[in-house]
Amino acid sequence: MPVHNKEITDKLNEVADLLDLKGENEFRVRAYRNAVRTISGLSKSVAEMEDNDENISSLPDIGDSMVEKIEEIVETGNLKQLEKLKKEIPSSLVEIMKLEQMGPERTKILYEELDIDSISDLKKAVEDGKVEELKGFGKKTADNIKREIKEYSQKGGSKRIKRSEAEEEIQPLIKYLEDKMDDVTIAGSFRRKKETVGDIDILATSDDVENAMKAFTEFDEVDRVLAHGEKKSSVKLRTGLQVDLRIVGKNEFGAALLYFTGSKEHSVALRKTGQEKDLKVNEYGVFSGKKKLAAKTEEKMYKALGLHYIEPELREDKGEFEASRNNNLPKLIELNDIKGDLQTHSKASDGKYTIKEMVEAARDLGYEYYAVTDHSKKVSMANGLDEKRLAEQIEQIDELNGKMKKIKILKSVEVDILEDGSLDLPDDILKELDIVICSIHYNMNLSKKKQTRRILKAMENPNFNILAHPTGRRINERSPYDLDMEEIMKEAKDKGCFLEINANPDRLDLDDDNARLAKEIGLKLSISTDAHSVDNLNFMKYGIAQARRGWLGKEDVLNTRAWKDLKKLLKR
DNA sequence: GCCGTTTTCGGCCCGACTGTTTTCAGTCG
Secondary structure, eight states, X not given: XXXXXXXXXXXXXXXXXXXXXXXXXXXXXHHHHHHHHHHHTOSSOHHHHHHTTOOGGGSTTOOHHHHHHHHHHHHHSOOHHHHHHHHHSOTHHHHHHTSTTOOHHHHHHHHHHXXXXXXXXXXXXXXXXXXXXXXXXOHHHHHHHHHHHHHHHHHTSOOOEEHHHHHHHHHHHHHHHHHHSEEEEEOHHHHTTOSEESSEEEEEEOSOHHHHHHHHHTOTTEEEEEEEOSSEXXXXXXXXXXXXXXXXXXXGHHHHHHHHHOOHHHHHHHHHHHHHTTOEEETTEEEETTEEEEOSOHHHHHHHXXXXXXXXXXXXXXXXXXXXXXXXXOOBOOGGGOOEESOBOOTTTTOSSOHHHHHHHHHHTTOSEEEEOOBBTTOGGGTOBOHHHHHXXXXXXXXXXXXXXXXXXXXXXXXXXXXXXXXXXXXXXXXXXXXXXXXXXXXXXXXXXXXXXXXXXXXTSTTOOEEOSTTOOBTTTBOOOOOOHHXXXXXXXXXXXXXXXXXXXXXXXXXXXXXXXXXXXXXXXXXXXXXXXXXXXXXXXXXXXXHHHTTOBGGGBGGGSOHHHHHHHHOO
């Protein structure tokens, strides 16, 4: 059983945590974290690269010493260094360090002075008043720790929430702030359109900074104020969402927006780029000595550093700098490039609206075509269609197509891929359809080998067009099923099949890394909403965001094409 | 521990805020 990248990064991360606790050189600690970032950004398995004698030491931040450690993990599943560290320092301290406000220093002091090596120990010590007596701690710090422990035990650790949820949650605050200050802009991972966000970073300008900050901290939904400074304040909303507000000068807005959009990794790389040119980069601008070269807009900031503008979705330090220097950045897909939706449901299965209602809504979005893809019979929970009902639906669509202007309804189905890789409906009805969407809803826990084979087998069916929600994951709820995604993508490309980015904000499956892998392989993807209601058709924007994070352009996506062109592509 | 057209040694991103100090360490992003 080959070692997953995550198993490698988990071990290296733990080494970093323990070295940190030990008080090791911070740059040595950082070296491990840098290596972790490199590996987790790979779309390939390190273990397989090792097997193929690929040179992993050429990867950034992976040096000779790191290669040895990785090889040891790949070969033995263990890392002696880590085992040794665990004997020196209880690894339960790592959990304490994950609490907000608790870093390696404080954790170490608590362990050394009070012998605290678990959260429950810490809780008791705080309650007994022992923590506040420690040098460098004090009453307020002790109270903060107490509250963090309480929140931690309620939430079971900090959890990122779906971006779509955060978007909804934050609207009232944004509206409120727009009344009180200018240029209110959400930055951070929200602006980078990450599928989940940890907190919300807001940027604004104001002529009266003091009152603007005050207004922010006094917002009705604020549960408590974490920090209240003249440039930055942080609050926790009643919903548990943390929001940071920074008020910056109008002339430095671009510098600040760039800085606070991140990612952290992108910002670090940006400052390194500056350093190489003897320029200093911070949230106030690009500087040569004391001379300010740029600050007002992000475009000017990048330009001063010799770079082409990089879209927020690409700012992860995953190759965008090289592409920017070489003027080789992709022109990313946009919402209005989409010409139709290729996965939707109607009342016939588990949708909420009739085909006609759904199609009318799609037409109002300006779509040229629209596929009706109700479930097949295996999905009985969703009242899936058998041959007879699907045949009736085909007739119904033919009739509707005769009446509806401006939009073509595609006859389709979301047919289940059964455990043995066969499809849930017979070929003679599938071949009557304009397009066939295939997906898995049962037997999700097969081994990687079996699950991969199941899908490869299904693609042998000449009616197979698109594999929908290819990994089955649901964000924060269900892990992706175990698959050899690269093999599936390569086979799909060879066979003339396609994969989907499911735009439902709970799924967003394929994810950004896999979407990018598809692009590298040359496999085109569809972006579809999986809408079960008229409102759901608006999920498309989330799918577009995911595609943009995967570096996809208009040309990489199936349903940016007119139907006559798409039809040719679907022909196998 | 990683890295290298000024370097194989000596750097390694940078600033804001809090709380505990009395000038700054710790944490965060």
